[in-house]
Amino acid sequence: MNIYVLMKRTFDTEEKITLKGGKINEDGAEFIINPYDEYAIEEAIQVRDANGGEVTVISVGGEESEKQLRTALAMGADKAVLINTEDDVENADQFTTAKILGEFLKDKDADLIIGGNVAIDGGTGQVGPRVAELLNIPYVTTITKLEINGSSATVTRDVEGDSEIIETSLPLLVTAQQGLNEPRYPSLPGIMKAKKKPLDELELDDLDLDEDDVEAKTKTIEIYLPPKKEAGKVLAGDLNDQVKELVQLLHTEAKVI
Numbered sequence: 467m468n469i470y471v472l473m474k475r476t477f478d479t480e481e482k483i484t485l486k487g488g489k490i491n492e493d494g495a496e497f498i499i500n501p502y503d504e505y506a507i508e509e510a511i512q513v514r515d516a517n518g519g520e521v522t523v524i525s526v527g528g529e530e531s532e533k534q535l536r537t538a539l540a541m542g543a544d545k546a547v548l549i550n551t552e553d554d555v556e557n558a559d560q561f562t563t564a565k566i567l568g569e570f571l572k573d574k575d576a577d578l579i580i581g582g583n584v585a586i587d588g589g590t591g592q593v594g595p596r597v598a599e600l601l602n603i604p605y606v607t608t609i610t611k612l613e614i615n616g617s618s619a620t621v622t623r624d625v626e627g628d629s630e631i632i633e634t635s636l637p638l639l640v641t642a643q644q645g646l647n648e649p650r651y652p653s654l655p656g657i658m659k660a661k662k663k664p665l666d667e668l669e670l671d672d673l674d675l676d677e678d679d680v681e682a683k684t685k686t687i688e689i690y691l692p693p694k695k696e697a698g699k700v701l702a703g704d705l706n707d708q709v710k711e712l713v714q715l716l717h718t719e720a721k722v723i
């Protein structure tokens with residue numbers, strides 16, 4: 467099977483977000499594979515091991531993404547591709563990323579494309595479905611189970627705590643939800659092998675695209691942090707007095723009644 471994984475380099479979830487010059491400050495921040503994309507990589511490896519074939523991990527971004535691509539190779543992916551947009555793209559959005567991925571994938575005869583359900587930084591969950599639309603193939607989002615039977619697939623998806631089972635066919639794009647699997651850590655031999663695995667680097671030119679073709683469709687007006695949360699108030703004393711005080715506070719402070 468010809469399997470592709472869409473992988474984004476994101477902030478570490480432990481990182482405290484600060485702003486500098488109206489932008490998210492990346493100085494000294496740690497970067498990781500988007501956690502949902504780790505499920506995608508793991509699933510791709512398991513599907514390959516069960517059905518044969520090859521796993522290629524693709525990322526759109528800058529040269530720094532090579533580190534996360536090497537980690538994916540160390541986990542067990544066979545090949546990696548970095549589509550380096552550093553010099554060509556100044557303002558990107560979900561359209562930009564999906565368009566670039568779609569152009570790369572359109573002649574690859576992919577049987578299965580796996581992405582993350584959502585990126586923990588940008589967090590729109592748009593890239594996967596947009597890529598599937600561009601390739602004109604079926605897609606199922608937030609999946610927690612994937613069974614491949616020849617050219618068809620049975621997919622279980624998470625629908626806000628409940629499950630939905632969908633029968634569909636390959637080629638297929640799915641996006642991974644927490645619980646799909648337990649992503650492996652790269653082993654020492656895996657890390658050694660990864661150094662010799664192919665990591666190709668492409669630019670927009672290689673995909674016959676120029677900057678105008680991928681120009682962002684959206685514009686960020688302002689980036690700001692949410693207002694600081696006020697400390698909670700604990701009411702004490704007689705229950706009747708507490709209820710009276712609560713009603714008064716809801717009226718005078720929270721102004722909700």
Ligand SMILES: Cc1cc2nc3c(=O)[nH]c(=O)nc-3n(C[C@H](O)[C@H](O)[C@H](O)COP(=O)(O)OP(=O)(O)OC[C@H]3O[C@@H](n4cnc5c(N)ncnc54)[C@H](O)[C@@H]3O)c2cc1C
Nearest residue numbers: 472473526558559560581582584585588589590591592593
């Ligand atoms: C050169 C460059 C410049 C940018 N400039 C801006 C900017 O000016 N303003 C701004 O707001 N944003 C900017 N971005 C960020 C960009 O908008 C988002 O990275 C991108 O559209 C993904 O959107 P998302 O985070 O909502 O992902 P989601 O749609 O939530 O991601 C879902 C899944 O899609 C896949 N995916 C997402 N991104 C990638 C990727 N890059 N490569 C491979 N797979 C991916 C992953 O599987 C991921 O789990 C820039 C990005 C680049 C590369």
